[in-house]
Amino acid sequence: MRIKGEIVNKIFAQGEQEAPLEACGYLAGEKDRITNHFPLRNVDQSSEHFSLDPQEQFSVIRRARSEGLAILAVYHTHPASLPRPSAEDIKLAYDPNIIYVIASLLNGHQQIKAFWIIKGQVTAEELIIEE
Amino acid sequence: MRIKINGKEQVIEKGLSVAELLIVNKVEMPDMVSVQLNGEFVRRGKFSQTVLKENDEIDFLYFMGGGK
Numbered sequence: 628m629r630i631k632g633e634i635v636n637k638i639f640a641q642g643e644q645e646a647p648l649e650a651c652g653y654l655a656g657e658k659d660r661i662t663n664h665f666p667l668r669n670v671d672q673s674s675e676h677f678s679l680d681p682q683e684q685f686s687v688i689r690r691a692r693s694e695g696l697a698i699l700a701v702y703h704t705h706p707a708s709l710p711r712p713s714a715e716d717i718k719l720a721y722d723p724n725i726i727y728v729i730a731s732l733l734n735g736h737q738q739i740k741a742f743w744i745i746k747g748q749v750t751a752e753e754l755i756i757e758e
Numbered sequence: 759m760r761i762k763i764n765g766k767e768q769v770i771e772k773g774l775s776v777a778e779l780l781i782v783n784k785v786e787m788p789d790m791v792s793v794q795l796n797g798e799f800v801r802r803g804k805f806s807q808t809v810l811k812e813n814d815e816i817d818f819l820y821f822m823g824g825g826k
Contacts, residue, residue, distance in 0.1 A: 649825075649826070651822075671823070673825075674826075675825050675826045676823065676824070676825040676826075677823055677824055677825070678821070678822065678823030678824075679821075679822040679823065681792035681799075681819065681821075684792070684819050684822065685792070685794055685817060685819065688764075688817065688819060689765075689817075692765045701822050703824060705826055707826070708826045712824070713824065713825055713826050715824055715825035715826070716824035716825065719821070719822075719823045719824050719825075720824070721787050721790040721791075721820040721821055722819075722820035722822070725820075727824075
């Protein structure tokens with residue numbers, strides 16, 4: 628999956644702004660290229676958990692659709708842990724058709740990774756950041 | 759009959775309920791799915807009783823959440 632560098636910058640900017648809470652949202656684009664970022668509210672307002680509000684999810688999905696975009700990934704930040712799916716991330720990954728992106732802010736180091744999580748099985752997806 | 763599912767027009771069998779449509783669409787955990795029919799939420803307890811009609815627009819999405 629390719630992603631525009633400016634989208635990655637926006638994810639980290641949101642993550643830093645919302646830290647120590649986890650930040651989250653959807654990523655949209657066409658085919659295998661992420662071009663748009665839709666920040667969403669972390670309903671849990673937690674530094675250790677996140678969940679999305681279904682009403683906001685529907686609104687964003689329709690907005691993306693109206694712009695001719697598909698939702699390709701959901702992202703969240705790990706303010707103080709590595710960019711890999713936690714046991715809870717894996718347990719709560721119900722959608723087999725979406726990529727799960729995790730952006731880590733651990734110790735001020737920005738790292739971003741992407742995964743498919745299907746029936747508890749995690750597979751890394753290469754994330755190519757375009758300049 | 760024709761309906762729109764997640765923005766895409768599809769032909770489905772007449773008389774399908776929301777619960778049956780989710781099965782047809784290979785949703786394995788309907789308890790973790792939110793559904794809107796013509797822009798209104800359908801409560802999970804009503805999935806089996808809610809029958810789809812011609813030109814309905816149904817959207818469904820999975821719960822999204824996680825933790826560290």
